[in-house]
Amino acid sequence: MTNRQIVVKELPQGTLEQSHFELQDARTPVPAEGEVLLRTILMSIDAANRSWMQGATYRDAVKAGDVMATYSICEVMASNTPHIAVGDIVAAESVWADYVTRPARKVQKLPKIDVLSHLISVYGIAGKTAFHGLISVGKPIAGETVVVSAAAGSVGGYVGQIAKALGCHVVGIAGGPEKCKWVVDHLGFDACVDYRAGGLFKSLRAACPNGIDVYFDNVGGSILEATLALMNEKGRIACCGAISQYDSANPSGPRNLPGALVVKRLRMEGFIVMDFANEDAKAIRALQTWVSSGQIKVTEDIVDGLENAPAALIGLLAGDNKGKRMVRVGTDPKT
Amino acid sequence: MTNRQIVVKELPQGTLEQSHFELQDARTPVPAEGEVLLRTILMSIDAANRSWMQGATYRDAVKAGDVMATYSICEVMASNTPHIAVGDIVAAESVWADYVTRPARKVQKLPKIDVLSHLISVYGIAGKTAFHGLISVGKPIAGETVVVSAAAGSVGGYVGQIAKALGCHVVGIAGGPEKCKWVVDHLGFDACVDYRAGGLFKSLRAACPNGIDVYFDNVGGSILEATLALMNEKGRIACCGAISQYDSANPSGPRNLPGALVVKRLRMEGFIVMDFANEDAKAIRALQTWVSSGQIKVTEDIVDGLENAPAALIGLLAGDNKGKRMVRVGTDPKT
Numbered sequence: 001m002t003n004r005q006i007v008v009k010e011l012p013q014g015t016l017e018q019s020h021f022e023l024q025d026a027r028t029p030v031p032a033e034g035e036v037l038l039r040t041i042l043m044s045i046d047a048a049n050r051s052w053m054q055g056a057t058y059r060d061a062v063k064a065g066d067v068m069a070t071y072s073i074c075e076v077m078a079s080n081t082p083h084i085a086v087g088d089i090v091a092a093e094s095v096w097a098d099y100v101t102r103p104a105r106k107v108q109k110l111p112k113i114d115v116l117s118h119l120i121s122v123y124g125i126a127g128k129t130a131f132h133g134l135i136s137v138g139k140p141i142a143g144e145t146v147v148v149s150a151a152a153g154s155v156g157g158y159v160g161q162i163a164k165a166l167g168c169h170v171v172g173i174a175g176g177p178e179k180c181k182w183v184v185d186h187l188g189f190d191a192c193v194d195y196r197a198g199g200l201f202k203s204l205r206a207a208c209p210n211g212i213d214v215y216f217d218n219v220g221g222s223i224l225e226a227t228l229a230l231m232n233e234k235g236r237i238a239c240c241g242a243i244s245q246y247d248s249a250n251p252s253g254p255r256n257l258p259g260a261l262v263v264k265r266l267r268m269e270g271f272i273v274m275d276f277a278n279e280d281a282k283a284i285r286a287l288q289t290w291v292s293s294g295q296i297k298v299t300e301d302i303v304d305g306l307e308n309a310p311a312a313l314i315g316l317l318a319g320d321n322k323g324k325r326m327v328r329v330g331t332d333p334k335t
Numbered sequence: 336m337t338n339r340q341i342v343v344k345e346l347p348q349g350t351l352e353q354s355h356f357e358l359q360d361a362r363t364p365v366p367a368e369g370e371v372l373l374r375t376i377l378m379s380i381d382a383a384n385r386s387w388m389q390g391a392t393y394r395d396a397v398k399a400g401d402v403m404a405t406y407s408i409c410e411v412m413a414s415n416t417p418h419i420a421v422g423d424i425v426a427a428e429s430v431w432a433d434y435v436t437r438p439a440r441k442v443q444k445l446p447k448i449d450v451l452s453h454l455i456s457v458y459g460i461a462g463k464t465a466f467h468g469l470i471s472v473g474k475p476i477a478g479e480t481v482v483v484s485a486a487a488g489s490v491g492g493y494v495g496q497i498a499k500a501l502g503c504h505v506v507g508i509a510g511g512p513e514k515c516k517w518v519v520d521h522l523g524f525d526a527c528v529d530y531r532a533g534g535l536f537k538s539l540r541a542a543c544p545n546g547i548d549v550y551f552d553n554v555g556g557s558i559l560e561a562t563l564a565l566m567n568e569k570g571r572i573a574c575c576g577a578i579s580q581y582d583s584a585n586p587s588g589p590r591n592l593p594g595a596l597v598v599k600r601l602r603m604e605g606f607i608v609m610d611f612a613n614e615d616a617k618a619i620r621a622l623q624t625w626v627s628s629g630q631i632k633v634t635e636d637i638v639d640g641l642e643n644a645p646a647a648l649i650g651l652l653a654g655d656n657k658g659k660r661m662v663r664v665g666t667d668p669k670t
Contacts, residue, residue, distance in 0.1 A: 051598075057598045058600075224593060239593040239596040242597060251590045251591070253591065254592065258552060258555045258577050258603065260605075262575065262576055262606075265393075266605050267605075268602075269600075270596030270598070
């Protein structure tokens with residue numbers, strides 16, 4: 001079995017480019033005692049992948065020479081542990097490769113589900129991140145105004161749809177008229193503001209006549225600065241990511257921080273999806289309820305082929321995806 | 336009765352200066368129906384006074400031509416309302432003047448207390464701000480590391496002493512070796528870092544070997560940026576003010592926001608003392624307990640004379656006070 005893998009040849013200083021990666025052929029690894037051999041089916045492509053290249057975060061940094069890190073759904077091909085069987089479908093912190101070995105205790109068996117990709121999108125990292133960040137950090141209630149940036153992205157689209165299901169006035173921020181139209185027409189947001197059109201503050205103010213109560217922030221930077229200026233007293237900002245800063249060699253903080261927090265008594269709080277693992281069952285049940293009722297549409301953006309993973313991530317950082325982006329590396333054994 | 340008052344002649348663009356104020360003689364006002372005539376005894380001098388000149392905050396902006404706004408302790412000289420008597424001591428949102436009229440429903444009768452100035456310092460705005468911000472927003476517990484900026488200032492000194500009473504490791508940040516020594520020797524902090532000495536990040540890291548769990552921020556700017564870099568996961572930042580930004584025409588936000596919040600899952604929350612008015616009785620009881628036990632020392636910095644109020648505020652913004660600064664305008668009727 002050939003094992004293709006994609007290595008980070010050089011760490012980016014500014015914009016991530018194709019030249020920072022290299023596709024290599026390697027030996028298929030052999031699982032040691034307590035390990036399993038996994039065949040990659042789907043890899044999640046996330047803005048956070050880029051932040052791993054900036055240094056240690058909630059996980060170790062990705063360094064030059066490393067096979068690029070990812071979160072994958074895989075089929076078990078060989079197992080040296082009694083409680084995981086060949087043919088099981090599992091999730092794992094993994095790498096951009098056809099095959100990988102992992103300690104069995106670090107992989108997670110997945111439930112049987114018709115559409116495997118849903119375990120990365122709505123019932124996976126995207127849907128759970130949206131649910132936990134909005135519900136447990138943002139805490140919106142019917143009638144409040146909820147704004148979410150990267151609204152056409154994987155997490156943002158679910159945030160807005162959940163907020164609509166809760167009875168909120170929901171405004172997205174996205175790049176370009178086509179995406180904004182899709183966010184309103186397809187996802188059902190009340191409005192979506194195009195940050196590339198200029199005049200963000202004024203457009204956002206017009207779309208939020210009662211101010212902003214909850215802002216779900218995926219981007220940081222000047223968009224965060226504009227929303228802070230429109231927050232209502234006692235508003236909440238759920239900090240999920242800062243995509244505007246990841247490709248920047250000179251990050252800049254919103255100039256109205258911390259002033260806006262004091263004046264309007266705002267709460268701004270960062271979170272990552274793993275913090276709420278003990279509430280995942282609740283999240284999945286709620287998401288299933290809203291998918292069944294048609295209040296949540298599952299949106300996926302699947303790129304085929306391991307070799308296209310660098311372009312998929314670079315494109316995501318430039319904002320070319322709609323819905324949860326992932327790369328299909330191998331076939332679903334059911335299909 | 337001559338009524339001296341100090342008017343804001345011109346709004347500052349950068350550093351606040353004496354020339355922005357003018358002492359004027361005015362008529363002593365006559366209270367209308369439902370109003371009281373107040374004689375100013377003590378005026379609280381706070382960094383927030385300067386922020387009022389930047390625009391509307393939690394209160395209306397101070398504009399050019401206005402008599403400068405303040406929070407005062409006053410004696411009632413005439414009353415057109417049955418429930419406030421001549422001779423009562425009251426607190427009021429007021430102005431820099433010898434005499435002022437106010438609607439009776441907007442003044443607050445004060446308890447009998449031996450030392451009137453304590454109603455501005457430890458049992459007043461300074462002590463209550465420290466208590467509510469630390470206890471209700473920062474939520475420290477014994478063994479945690481608490482850092483507070485403007486540690487020699489009115490609020491900062493109480494924050495650190497309360498945190499020590501709770502069993503925390505307490506580190507102050509202040510300007511100059513003399514103040515830092517006073518914070519450690521007189522107030523009992525475990526350490527105090529001089530931000531003017533350079534190398535703030537390294538000094539702070541050395542003083543906080545276990546990282547920072549709670550940061551009580553009075554200053555914003557680069558000091559906030561340095562503390563964010565040292566926060567532990569799930570740390571809390573109580574945002575009380577941003578004194579480093581008030582005198583600046585070009586405010587700059589910490590470059591690690593919102594990134595640090597996401598990576599370390601921090602909570603950053605603004606508050607003002609009035610938000611917790613329903614818990615003031617609890618705050619006063621706790622502060623009295625710690626004053627009685629000697630765990631809190633009351634520190635006051637009283638400037639005599641209404642005419643010295645501009646210099647008192649300008650000096651406070653430059654950091655020349657130790658303890659709660661106030662201006663004594665008139666005599667305490669008891670003395």
